[in-house]
Amino acid sequence: MKVICTEKSQILATSLARALKTTVVEVKYSRFPDGEHYLVAGDLDEEMIIVGSVVDNDSLVQLILLIDACDSSKNQLVLPYMGYARQDKQFSAGEPLSARAIAGILSRGVSKVFVVNVHDPAVLRFFDIPAHSLSLAPEIGTFLKETGCKEPLILAPDAGAARFASAVAGVNGWDFDHLEKTRLSSEEVSMAPKNLCAEGRDVVIVDYISSTGGTLATASRLLYGQGARNVSAACVYGVFAGGAYSHLISSGVRQVYCSDTIERGCSLYSAAGIISDGITRC
Numbered sequence: 001m002k003v004i005c006t007e008k009s010q011i012l013a014t015s016l017a018r019a020l021k022t023t024v025v026e027v028k029y030s031r032f033p034d035g036e037h038y039l040v041a042g043d044l045d046e047e048m049i050i051v052g053s054v055v056d057n058d059s060l061v062q063l064i065l066l067i068d069a070c071d072s073s074k075n076q077l078v079l080p081y082m083g084y085a086r087q088d089k090q091f092s093a094g095e096p097l098s099a100r101a102i103a104g105i106l107s108r109g110v111s112k113v114f115v116v117n118v119h120d121p122a123v124l125r126f127f128d129i130p131a132h133s134l135s136l137a138p139e140i141g142t143f144l145k146e147t148g149c150k151e152p153l154i155l156a157p158d159a160g161a162a163r164f165a166s167a168v169a170g171v172n173g174w175d176f177d178h179l180e181k182t183r184l185s186s187e188e189v190s191m192a193p194k195n196l197c198a199e200g201r202d203v204v205i206v207d208y209i210s211s212t213g214g215t216l217a218t219a220s221r222l223l224y225g226q227g228a229r230n231v232s233a234a235c236v237y238g239v240f241a242g243g244a245y246s247h248l249i250s251s252g253v254r255q256v257y258c259s260d261t262i263e264r265g266c267s268l269y270s271a272a273g274i275i276s277d278g279i280t281r282c
């Protein structure tokens, strides 16, 4: 078994190879004069672990080409971040079901797939092969403990991420809750923890994804307004579209942490361990 990866998943792939006690196959990536992607892989094994986050369209094309180049029915696919997974319903006529389209394409040429914290587990049914979702919540809990966090309040920004927050907090026996929106008027909405009080607390907001940063930034400002002492944020995928990271910092978020599912300067915890365990187990 060897590991191979797209250009934007090299760091995670290297950590995964170390965890699996194997090596990463070198790939030369280039483009044809018209801009089309091209690649040449080094010495392949009969069983390849193909790692590629779909962070943009170039990464998606590289992943499709890599699966084709590896060409063995024993190959396994790792999608640390599955772009397009959030369009998982047809909200109006004429729209694509993007998650289904991408899952269908990526099912060809691999025997199983692992996705880290897929947006909605129902997305897994769109793959034509066995598909497994792996949760990074325990790693985030352990990481926060190691940073010296003492009895923080772990808060999900909405009910949808409440179970995730509970799994992060559960590692250390910390308090957890989720924010609940109350509509004050047609224009005004307030948000506060559903059951607990943020006053005087060190709060860590945990979410699957930070995209525009709007959700975490709004939550941060409201929590300071309710007397929180410190607000930090930890997510699985740091998309940080546009100026999202700066927006978070200027909204008072003291520390922003994310994983290497999307490789960033603030990727301070790795999905390598849970992926390696998943591959060994399944």
Ligand code: R5P
Binding pocket: 157, 207, 208, 209, 210, 211, 212, 213, 214, 215, 216
């Ligand atoms: C999805 O898991 C949640 O609704 C996220 O809170 C949301 O997608 C984050 O997006 P943004 O950073 O753009 O507010």
